[in-house]
Amino acid sequence: MLIQDPKQRIELWNRLLRHNAEKKLFESFQEAPPIEVADFLVQQSSRVGLHLFSLLPKETQGMVFSHFTEDYQHHVYRKLPRRVLGGIFVHMASDERVDFYQKLSEKEQAKLLPYLPKKVKQDILELCAYPVETAGGIMSTDFATVEENMIVAEALKRLREDAPSRKMMYYLYVVDEEMQMKGILSLKDLVLEDSKTKISDILQDNYVFIEVDEDKESVARKIEKYDLVALPVLNEEKQIVGIVSYDDAMDIIRAEQTEDMERFMGIESIDQELDYLQTSSVQHFRKRVGWIVGLFIASSLSAIVMHSYENSLQSVLKSLLLYFPVINDAGGNTGSQTATVVIRALSLGNVTVKDWLRILFKELRVALLFVLCLFLLAFLKVIFFSGPWGKLLFKGSAHESLPGGLFLFAFVVSLSLSLQVIVSTAIGAGLPLFIKWRGGDPALAASPMITTCVDVTGLFIYFTIASLLLL
Numbered sequence: 001m002l003i004q005d006p007k008q009r010i011e012l013w014n015r016l017l018r019h020n021a022e023k024k025l026f027e028s029f030q031e032a033p034p035i036e037v038a039d040f041l042v043q044q045s046s047r048v049g050l051h052l053f054s055l056l057p058k059e060t061q062g063m064v065f066s067h068f069t070e071d072y073q074h075h076v077y078r079k080l081p082r083r084v085l086g087g088i089f090v091h092m093a094s095d096e097r098v099d100f101y102q103k104l105s106e107k108e109q110a111k112l113l114p115y116l117p118k119k120v121k122q123d124i125l126e127l128c129a130y131p132v133e134t135a136g137g138i139m140s141t142d143f144a145t146v147e148e149n150m151i152v153a154e155a156l157k158r159l160r161e162d163a164p165s166r167k168m169m170y171y172l173y174v175v176d177e178e179m180q181m182k183g184i185l186s187l188k189d190l191v192l193e194d195s196k197t198k199i200s201d202i203l204q205d206n207y208v209f210i211e212v213d214e215d216k217e218s219v220a221r222k223i224e225k226y227d228l229v230a231l232p233v234l235n236e237e238k239q240i241v242g243i244v245s246y247d248d249a250m251d252i253i254r255a256e257q258t259e260d261m262e263r264f265m266g267i268e269s270i271d272q273e274l275d276y277l278q279t280s281s282v283q284h285f286r287k288r289v290g291w292i293v294g295l296f297i298a299s300s301l302s303a304i305v306m307h308s309y310e311n312s313l314q315s316v317l318k319s320l321l322l323y324f325p326v327i328n329d330a331g332g333n334t335g336s337q338t339a340t341v342v343i344r345a346l347s348l349g350n351v352t353v354k355d356w357l358r359i360l361f362k363e364l365r366v367a368l369l370f371v372l373c374l375f376l377l378a379f380l381k382v383i384f385f386s387g388p389w390g391k392l393l394f395k396g397s398a399h400e401s402l403p404g405g406l407f408l409f410a411f412v413v414s415l416s417l418s419l420q421v422i423v424s425t426a427i428g429a430g431l432p433l434f435i436k437w438r439g440g441d442p443a444l445a446a447s448p449m450i451t452t453c454v455d456v457t458g459l460f461i462y463f464t465i466a467s468l469l470l471l
Helices: 006-018 022-031 034-043 046-054 058-067 070-079 082-090 094-102 106-115 118-128 152-162 187-192 216-226 246-264 281-309 317-348 353-386 405-437 447-469
Strands: 145-147 171-175 181-186 230-234 240-245
Touching (some): 034 046, 046 070, 058 082, 082 118, 094 118
Antiparallel strands (some): 171 181
16 A cells, blocks of 8 residues: 655654665655655665665665765765666656765765766866856756757657656757757647647747756756746757756745855855765854954954043933934845845846836835934933933933933934934945845845944944944
8 A cells, every 4th residue: 555644654754764674664765755765875874775775786885875865875885886876876866966976075976977967078078167156067968859850750759769857748849950949848738739749830939948058056046937847058059958857946035045145144155065964163154253243353343432421421321321222123124125125036037237226215214204203212211211200210311310301312313213214224235235245145145144233333433422422
């Protein structure tokens, strides 16, 4: 009986493994998705997992190996003979085997190549020639082509002979004798048409494609935008050289989101994506220490600002510092919010650096609306906590010793907060745009960077207004 529930399937596999019922275990493996088999093998001891993997059929080994974690792939690579690995590579998707091959050292690559079939070896070397950040670096060569001068019966015969990967047969790519793209055709359309119908009469010549040197993030956005299973990759001569599928696009988007999240929190990204628990404390330290130390040094500017105003504002410094967290938090929140919105718009392609003036104008209008709310709230808060009413809740009140009186002090706090919100908004919008303009990743305008900039500007604004109006 076929079990559909993954949890029940895992329980069955563990039970069969305990009773050494390997025959039934492998029969059940064949009925399950390869990714579940891979997860199950990874959870076993190194000896048991490798033993079970080595007994799988070669075709199944190729699919399961593709779903192993990167660490486990390298573990299997080190344990199995190169000749066996060459057979596994044959049954892997072209883009997945190239991804693994590129992560090997040059010595390991040289040792593996002699054991690969000529066609697989040529395919790997061709795909490795493209930069990893481009469509060529992530594309697969598992696609089906038919010629425009064929009839449906001939096209079906071609498909049976070529036997491309089944998961890549949603679309058929129509080409001429020089492999130049002429159109696209769904497998459904081909099957439903009369066997004598010419391919040129039923192809769709209005299709979306990707250029081979196009950035992979742009490729992922294009697949997402047009909601397609796969897109053809064309070279300068408009010849099809590969395809990028939706699952590749999902991997790119997930990796980009992880990278943006890490950079947004001031964590250095690394090429090798590891599980949290698999990453050592030293690796975590190396990823984070650069930003922590850099921002600590930058935050020293706050101390310099405070020292520069210490003598002139000594009489009211205690009262001023009482309300600085309010100003600082408001600036940090608005700055981080603005940066998040702008970075997201840039990553989705909704705006570009050329729209910088419109972006700043829009965000400043939002900031002014914030100011209308926060100015009054800050004013009332100072009146309540530093005024006579504060004596009912707290011991003493500083309002009697404030130059200019309670209302002027409340105005200073409210005005400083309002200006801080406006400046923080400008920083939050401007930093991502500036970094993008300089060719960097806008996610570098991260929350820690925004916070540090806001701290320094907040102190400067607050103390400058206080020195001008209270002294």
